[in-house]
Amino acid sequence: MLSRRLILALLVLAGLSLPARAFEAGRPPWPDTALARLQAYALVQTLNAELLSNASATLTLDRWCAAHALAPAGAKVVAGRVREADKPADAAIRELLGAGPQERIVYRRVRLTCGARVLSEADNWYRPALLAEEMNRELETTDTAFGRVVRPLGFSRSTLAARLLWQPLPVGWEMGAPIPADPGRNLDMPEFLLEHRAVLKLPDGRAFSALVESYTRDILAFPPPP
Template identity: 50%
Template sequence: MTAAGAAHGGEAANWSDNYQSRLQVLALVQTINADILASTSATLTLEKWCGDHAMSATPKVTAQLQRGIVKAASAEQRARLQVGPDTPIKYRRVQLTCGGHLLSEADNWYVPERLSPAMNRLLDETDTPFGKAVLPLAPYRRTISARTLWSPLPDKWETAQAPVPAPAVPGGALDIPPALFEHNAVLYTSGHLPFSEVRETYQRGLLDFPPPPAR
């Protein structure tokens, strides 16, 4: 989180709690959500977002490994990865950041025998984002599920069946929770072999840039 976000008690930088800001935030969240769903690499999509919104002088996504966490793959995950009960599956949890902004937290289960030794070394020994480490596989994604965790406007706001929330403090900052939306996806090689399942929880750091000026 940036100092600007921290200054507002955890809110993304400078977003006021008013109707226009809520509409802008809704549009931005829907845009990045759709961009990721349509992409073959969430990492590269996040880098483009970071660059487009001037969130870093060098828009590069880095992964901060969360070591010491173990989550075994479920029977359903093994079925989606097309492996038996005895096939080794590794687990990796990272926080993806760009320019100091936390963009997402990702849980990743992958089949090491379907990656090259060089890819496995990168994943074991470095903070390289998973998407970048496996780029030589020319991977693509198939989304299992996508769900919204927070919206700045309630359902049916556009039909006036639900009121827009009143600001908690007139003229105050919009209170944006940490998690915005979540994706579950399976990654495949260019030869259509599944090799990884990922659960990505996208964070309010995606909005940590100055809003457009009022018109």
């Protein structure tokens, strides 16, 4: 009999090679079975690991969208500005960024979409004094994703916290705790499944952006692996 760890590993690999038929209108339902819960858990953890190992969440979502056919071929992640939102940088954000009390900090909230699907919502506080003039202009006048604009900086990403906002499996499932499945119903996923808090840094170590990213259930908007 396969061990639970081996089953989990196989499900992760299955999730990375879904066929192109995954792109459909709406959100394909997942059955509320023990297998589907295990698959969902494995896939969210896969995306979590990819985000932790890459500097740009935008480029990671580009690859995720393409690999899981969440949008028509060739679609890229775009940032939709939420222009009415405003969250001035507090003392904690300024400390994270190493910014003095008088330095200008810009707040930018976006929804990152691929095709018609919102994959994440992000709060971003950044230091315009550390960016090139053309980068600031693009960030202020367009909806281009932050990661694409600042990519020429060769920045690194330090994750401060990464947490699952949804637990499809109970504590102790790997030791035989019963999984609360209901095969007659569809799996109920909350709006947000994963949250990351991170700081982006220049090659010289100076922080220039603080991020809070919330990843939506549309990261799983494809049929469950066969």
